[in-house]
Amino acid sequence: MSVLSVQNVGKAFRSYGSEWQRFARWFGLPVKPNEEHWVLRNVSFEIQQGEAIGIIGQNGAGKSTLLKMITGTSQPSEGQVRVNGKIAAILELGMGFNPDLTGRENAYHGLGLMGYNHAEVEQVMSKLEAFADIGDYFDQPVRVYSSGMQMRVAFAVVTARRPEVLIVDEVLAVGDMYFQHKCMAKIREFQREGTSLLLVSHDPGAVRSLCDRAVMLESGSVIKVGAATEVMDYYQAFIVKEEYDLNIPESKGIDVNQKSNLSKKDKKILISEDVLKSVKISLLDEHDRIVDHLVTGMLLNVKVDVEFNQAVEDPHIGFGIRNRFGDTIYETNTFCLQHNLGLMPPDKVLSVFFSFRCDIGHGDYQFVLGITNKGFDTGSFEEVIFYDQNITPLRIIPTYKDYWAGYFNLRPTVTWSLNENNR
């Protein structure tokens, strides 16, 4: 059963020649608005119970407008939003807190604003206080709070009772680490109990790791809906494209890698076809064998072969490794490593080797490959020639000799001593 369904929703801001015409329309007079400005159009999606969905888009894409219509603060101009159950939004934590009232009084007030009656407030108050966990400060005026304490109370208020749909904005990026973990734990707990999550963000990492599905908005319309990783790949390619004004080819045959299948990759890669003739990435182990898996801590050789159609002034090759959540584990390029490859003539094959001990935790990884021109600053480039976020996978296998866990092997040395107790 879908807990939230957004059907063909659109929002127009109407302006009138005179505000009197607007008033006249309320009284049923047939007045046409001077101008209709559509900020959102034909947006449809559904959220099932327990599902986590991300809404992503650049500034001005219409995310907040859509959110306002979902929470009900603003009415859609067309289409409809249907909600089964309670919606809670962690949009503006501490919204409407009065600095002269105590945390408890503000909590009462905030719960009232969410529609709780007196008995319900009494019922959740002690749990709320425990969750906020700010001790005696709870009964002191909010003006003496640190911003972190204010956030704690605000979050506790919003999550006092499990909603059917929880809307989470970027706000979780603030507050101390402990608090963030606590909030995440609460959100996960709600999710397990069946709450659907709606995450609004322009942080790809958050969407990748939290959401099952994602909706990408651009200039007021949905341009992609699907599995979170897929949409995020597209989004990230889209951002690069925006920055460098490149075309995203649909599916053009180019010799990228014998294993890759361009049509399946959809729109995740960027190619400047006038410049680039071919590109190939190979992962080699210490014996120069092509591999798709490696034991952690072993030597890895990333070999990149590139051929250009035209002379390239200052080419740079870069690679990155992403874990299964899409978090970049490591990323570098020849520019950052302070190697200038120099002017590259056409029709010659450039082979670049990145050799390193692969000290990353076991699991599945994806390689990102980028080819650029003219570096400046701390790793920015004037031109992107090629960019693929999923060029080839690599599986890292754990070693059971000196087992460790985590992201990186820090290879600590151990010393110890045994001393007399001098106390």
Added chain:
Amino acid sequence: MKALLLAAWNYRYFILSSIRNDFKAQFARSKFGGLWMIINPLMQVLIYALILSNILAAKLPGITDKYGYAIYLMAGLLAWNLFSEIITRCLNLFIANGNMMKKMQFPRITLPLIVLGSCLFNNLLLFISMMAVFLLLGHHFSIVMLWVIPLSFIVAMLAMGVGLILGVMNVFMRDIGQVVPIVLQMLFWFTPIVYMVNIIPKSYRHLLELNPMYALISSYQQLLLYNVIPPIERIIIVAGIAMLFVIMSLFLFRRASAEMVDVL
């Protein structure tokens, strides 16, 4: 309309706690607290009384008491303060709460109700303190004075209706927020509060009947100064007008609420 009232009823705890918070916050860090609310209008009365009583007291018919004018003044101000406070607060109500309206989903009808409740409570405090002053001046009380309760409600209803209409329109045309205080100031002097009706030339007096506040203010004055029950028919007519304004304002409010958030 029924949905509107139901929403307000469901949010009654929120309304009550908001009214309470209004007061707590207002005086949270002042030593005199709620006293300030009374000091302000009393100073106003004192100034008018000191300056104008010698000129105007003689014109007060049937009262030999030298404090009669002060009581007359207080009675008028009691009603006027309620009227103008509700209108002024309703005027900027949606603009002041714009941020909250954009971010939170709650019945918007609670906002004017909070204003209504807190203004009525303010007025009650003012009434009690005025009664204390009356007592000091040696004025007599009578059970008739309880008529002030229904009168207050009619004043509040009238102010609420007018204020809500202006408040909604102010969201779209901000000039209204600038014009209304000026108009209120004018209306104050076009209503016999500081002066008596009998100083207006007879030929112009019928114009006063166009001012619905005139009937209410003069009822307050009759009631508190002479202990006379106000003329019921006139009160009923004004109550009808007030009701009309309230209904119109609710209609306007309901039509506008969808668009209000968009322009805030």
